[in-house]
Amino acid sequence: MAAFSLNVNGQVQNVDVLPDTPLLWVLRDAIGLTGTKFGCGIAQCGACTVFMNGKPLRSCSIPVSAIGNRAITTIEGITGREAAAVQKAWIARDVPQCGYCQSGQVMSAVALLKQVKKPSDQDIDLAMNGNICRCATYHRIRAAIRDAAKSLEG
Amino acid sequence: MTLHDRNISRRSVLTGGGALAIAFHLPRLARAQAGAALDAPAMPNAFLRIGADNTVTVICKHVEMGQGPYTGLTTIVAEELDADWSQMRAESAPVNAKLYNNLTMGPIQGTGGSSAITNSYVQLRKAGAAARAMLVQAAAQAWNVSPAEITVSGGVLRHASSGRESKFGAFTEAASKLPVPENPPLKDPSQFRLVGKEGAVKKLDVPAKTNGAAQFTIDIREPDMLTVVVARPTRFNAKIASVDDIDARKIPGVIDVKTLPSGVAVYATGMWPAMKGRDALRITWDEAGTEQRNTEQLVSEYRALAKTQGTIAAAHGDVASALKRAGKITEAEFVFPYLAHAPMEPLDGFLKWDGARAVARFGCQFQTVEHATIAAVLGLKPEQVQIETLYAGGSFGRRAQPSAHHVAELAAAAKAIGPGRPVKLVWTREDDIRGGYYRPMFVHRLRGGLENGKIIAWSDTVVGQSFIKGTPFEAAMIKNGIDPLAVEGSSNIPYRIENFSCDLHLTDVGVPTLSWRSVGHTHTGYAVECFVDELLQTAGKDPVAGRLEMMEQNSRHAGALRAVADLAKWSGPSPKDGRARGVAVVEAFGSYIAQIAEISIGDGGEPRVHKVWCAVDCGVAVNPDVIRAQMEGGIGFGLGHILFAEVPLADGRPVPKNFDRYRSLRINEMPDVEVAIVKSSEHPTGVGEPGVPPIGPAVANALARLGLQRPRRLPMVQGVA
Numbered sequence: 001m002a003a004f005s006l007n008v009n010g011q012v013q014n015v016d017v018l019p020d021t022p023l024l025w026v027l028r029d030a031i032g033l034t035g036t037k038f039g040c041g042i043a044q045c046g047a048c049t050v051f052m053n054g055k056p057l058r059s060c061s062i063p064v065s066a067i068g069n070r071a072i073t074t075i076e077g078i079t080g081r082e083a084a085a086v087q088k089a090w091i092a093r094d095v096p097q098c099g100y101c102q103s104g105q106v107m108s109a110v111a112l113l114k115q116v117k118k119p120s121d122q123d124i125d126l127a128m129n130g131n132i133c134r135c136a137t138y139h140r141i142r143a144a145i146r147d148a149a150k151s152l153e154g
Numbered sequence: 155m156t157l158h159d160r161n162i163s164r165r166s167v168l169t170g171g172g173a174l175a176i177a178f179h180l181p182r183l184a185r186a187q188a189g190a191a192l193d194a195p196a197m198p199n200a201f202l203r204i205g206a207d208n209t210v211t212v213i214c215k216h217v218e219m220g221q222g223p224y225t226g227l228t229t230i231v232a233e234e235l236d237a238d239w240s241q242m243r244a245e246s247a248p249v250n251a252k253l254y255n256n257l258t259m260g261p262i263q264g265t266g267g268s269s270a271i272t273n274s275y276v277q278l279r280k281a282g283a284a285a286r287a288m289l290v291q292a293a294a295q296a297w298n299v300s301p302a303e304i305t306v307s308g309g310v311l312r313h314a315s316s317g318r319e320s321k322f323g324a325f326t327e328a329a330s331k332l333p334v335p336e337n338p339p340l341k342d343p344s345q346f347r348l349v350g351k352e353g354a355v356k357k358l359d360v361p362a363k364t365n366g367a368a369q370f371t372i373d374i375r376e377p378d379m380l381t382v383v384v385a386r387p388t389r390f391n392a393k394i395a396s397v398d399d400i401d402a403r404k405i406p407g408v409i410d411v412k413t414l415p416s417g418v419a420v421y422a423t424g425m426w427p428a429m430k431g432r433d434a435l436r437i438t439w440d441e442a443g444t445e446q447r448n449t450e451q452l453v454s455e456y457r458a459l460a461k462t463q464g465t466i467a468a469a470h471g472d473v474a475s476a477l478k479r480a481g482k483i484t485e486a487e488f489v490f491p492y493l494a495h496a497p498m499e500p501l502d503g504f505l506k507w508d509g510a511r512a513v514a515r516f517g518c519q520f521q522t523v524e525h526a527t528i529a530a531v532l533g534l535k536p537e538q539v540q541i542e543t544l545y546a547g548g549s550f551g552r553r554a555q556p557s558a559h560h561v562a563e564l565a566a567a568a569k570a571i572g573p574g575r576p577v578k579l580v581w582t583r584e585d586d587i588r589g590g591y592y593r594p595m596f597v598h599r600l601r602g603g604l605e606n607g608k609i610i611a612w613s614d615t616v617v618g619q620s621f622i623k624g625t626p627f628e629a630a631m632i633k634n635g636i637d638p639l640a641v642e643g644s645s646n647i648p649y650r651i652e653n654f655s656c657d658l659h660l661t662d663v664g665v666p667t668l669s670w671r672s673v674g675h676t677h678t679g680y681a682v683e684c685f686v687d688e689l690l691q692t693a694g695k696d697p698v699a700g701r702l703e704m705m706e707q708n709s710r711h712a713g714a715l716r717a718v719a720d721l722a723k724w725s726g727p728s729p730k731d732g733r734a735r736g737v738a739v740v741e742a743f744g745s746y747i748a749q750i751a752e753i754s755i756g757d758g759g760e761p762r763v764h765k766v767w768c769a770v771d772c773g774v775a776v777n778p779d780v781i782r783a784q785m786e787g788g789i790g791f792g793l794g795h796i797l798f799a800e801v802p803l804a805d806g807r808p809v810p811k812n813f814d815r816y817r818s819l820r821i822n823e824m825p826d827v828e829v830a831i832v833k834s835s836e837h838p839t840g841v842g843e844p845g846v847p848p849i850g851p852a853v854a855n856a857l858a859r860l861g862l863q864r865p866r867r868l869p870m871v872q873g874v875a
Contacts, residue, residue: 001406001407017424017426018405018406018407018426018427018430020426021424021426022426025424025425025426028373028425029375029381029423029424029425029426030424032375033366034366034369034372034373034375035365035366035367036366037370037372037498037499037547038372038425038500038580039498039583039813040583040812040813041582041583041584041812042583042812042813042814044812044813044814045498045583045813045818047498074366075365075366076365076366087364087365090360090364091356091360091361091364094356094357094360094779094780094783095360095364096220096357096359096360096363096364097220097221097222097548097783097787098219098220098497098498098499098545098546098547098548098549099220099359099360099362099363099368099545099547100370100497100498100499100547100548101498101547102363102364103365103366106364106365124821125821125822126822128821129820129821129822131821132498132813132818132820133498133821134496134497134498134548134550134791134818135220135498135548135787135790135791136786136787136788136789136790136791136793136794136819136824137783137786137787137790138790138819138820138821138824139786139790139824139826139827140783140786141821142821142824
């Protein structure tokens with residue numbers, strides 16, 4: 001075990017875990033932020049997406065020892081215009097079905113809109129195709145991202 | 155708080171006064187006493203609870219795994235209660251098969267077969283109407299007016315002439331003391347304000363599923379809880395010969411290692427040490443008698459069987475002589491792979507027990523079976539075991555498990571570590587995809603004959619495993635060698651053909667199999683709809699008109715087919731600008747779905763599906779937007795599997811382990827989808843599964859119009875796994 005001091009959602013979190021523990025399990029098991037989900041463990045499905053210094057990251061595939069003092073943001077900690085617009089659009093379109101992958105979907109969508117104000121369909125595909133939804137809610141995800149982008153124009 | 159305290163505190167809440175009111179406290183009682191409340195009064199009170207704060211909580215007997223029952227069941231109650239949608243809540247029912255059995259499953263409480271709405275519709279209308287009548291009666295007594303003069307709308311009781319009005323909460327206690335009307339009057343459907351109305355409701359579970367707040371089983375954290383992963387054999391049904399856990403026990407955070415009937419369990423303080431501990435185990439497996447065949451061996455054995463006649467499932471006319479008369483025989487053989495369900499939340503479960511009482515929490519799909527399983531493994535009486543059903547992160551059939559193997563393992567893990575240590579057992583994705591319980595492999599061999607452009611002969615030989623055989627359901631379901639779930643859709647095609655037969659060979663393979671979203675229709679829908687299309691193409695007929703010619707004109711199959719043709723502005727199958735359209739229509743679980751897919755050949759020769767039009771006739775459309783969502787999702791789920799998914803076996807072992815080689819549909823492969831809901835006053839039927847089957851044959855039939863053969867072997871894109 002080893003002690004780490006992490007910056008998660010703007011707060012300092014001190015944890016004592018195995019140094020090779022993926023960030024995902026530190027967030028979920030040590031800190032108790034369970035909104036970030038486990039789906040595959042090999043960065044194939046995107047359910048574990050968080051931000052590191054504002055950029056999306058698959059938390060299942062980075063050891064806690066590699067984080068240092070970089071800022072981690074989870075679904076519980078997202079704020080700002082883009083996050084609000086995405087979550088509002090998700091609700092308006094009733095996007096989720098089982099809902100398990102949706103934290104990761106929302107994180108990837110927020111990251112996209114922070115970077116690209118008016119995403120094309122191709123931008124959406126590129127930003128979102130690392131996030132698997134076995135319920136296949138993709139049709140609504142695409143529509144909700146377009147809605148969110150539109151709502152941010154004003 | 156111990157389990158015991160917890161129950162005592164619930165009982166004292168219960169007896170502590172009428173705050174919960176209306177006699178709708180039964181579920182609390184049922185929850186506190188698990189299966190013990192068998193003599194409790196029946197509906198309506200088991201299905202809803204009205205709070206003094208005006209909230210109406212619907213007690214849902216079906217697990218919410220994305221298919222929408224929390225919203226659908228709540229809509230039905232709110233409709234008859236004349237409640238406002240904003241006051242509605244949903245929660246899961248406790249285990250009680252007398253109150254909460256699935257009416258399509260007899261005495262079993264469970265979810266499956268797309269039956270949540272169809273079996274609850276009348277039951278919950280009556281529950282809502284009874285509660286409404288009781289509230290009206292209580293208000294009438296309080297206001298000293300006739301109940302007939304009281305109206306209810308938007309959650310408000312009104313007496314127009316005196317100008318009095320009140321929300322429900324003020325009368326819940328008085329209403330709870332009134333007798334429950336047995337046959338309360340139900341609304342005329344013309345008066346519906348929620349059922350069937352666009353935009354009338356929003357899904358109840360959505361907000362918490364956009365901000366990480368929704369609680370799944372994997373999210374459970376409790377003091378002293380241990381996380382458990384299990385090392386299972388890489389060949390199905392292998393036995394443990396020896397275990398060396400010395401290195402596993404050295405991993406910091408690993409608390410214990412125990413041998414269970416299903417494998418070797420590692421108990422740890424969290425998921426990572428549990429996984430590391432499992433990696434460090436050295437296990438020798440006794441693989442005697444396990445399955446050793448490759449997929450290709452199975453395919454050739456199945457193909458050989460398909461050339462012989464199996465047990466007849468359905469037949470009329472004389473296929474052999476009609477085929478002779480037809481001259482040219484059209485023949486097609488279709489091979490379907492093993493498929494994993496791979497729900498986003500892998501199997502998991504939480505259980506704590508103190509030696510005398512047990513509480514399990516998980517996305518429970520067959521409460522009756524799983525409750526009995528936990529009790530049996532722990533050596534407890536059923537009334538000592540309680541299940542709290544949580545959201546399930548998908549299932550697609552994986553949690554609908556007649557063997558309850560996953561729950562038996564959970565209980566065995568709790569038992570092995572002993573009372574007082576809560577356990578959370580989690581499957582990894584590798585455990586999930588290599589874990590068996592697949593949609594069985596199937597081969598269909600079809601033969602058909604035409605005479606003057608008319609199909610006069612049709613035979614379909616089906617070869618595959620039964621997942622009912624060897625389960626408690628076998629005796630009731632398998633008759634004369636026919637497993638109806640293996641031939642549904644093949645033994646009862648919607649086309650009038652004078653000479654018809656469907657026969658079945660059941661095979662024995664040492665790979666556990668299971669129902670998979672839309673069950674037999676996952677393969678029969680493809681085989682039948684590809685083959686009829688091929689015969690129509692040979693006969694030079696239009697795929698839509700040709701199908702309609704062979705159907706009863708006023709049938710619901712025909713209605714769905716005409717509706718989708720209208721929606722897509724169908725003008726024939728001829729390709730245009732490199733794109734072609736294919737059609738298919740499948741009935742599953744009493745719902746009728748027709749789809750038209752527009753495709754081209756995309757990168758690397760993979761079929762590219764641009765747009766899918768879908769018409770659905772599921773009777774009364776309770777929640778139109780949930781129905782659309784299930785069609786969209788069913789199409790995406792079906793498409794991903796027919797394009798990419800298979801679990802091949804190498805020497806009896808499943809090859810893919812994770813999403814890298816068990817390829818799932820991604821957003822860039824998702825077509826645009828447009829759904830039309832056929833207006834109907836028929837009894838509502840399900841939508842969770844039936845959206846899946848038509849997409850495969852619709853794509854295959856479009857490929858045929860681009861000059862390619864309808865894919866004879868799925869998945870269409872080979873070589874991923």
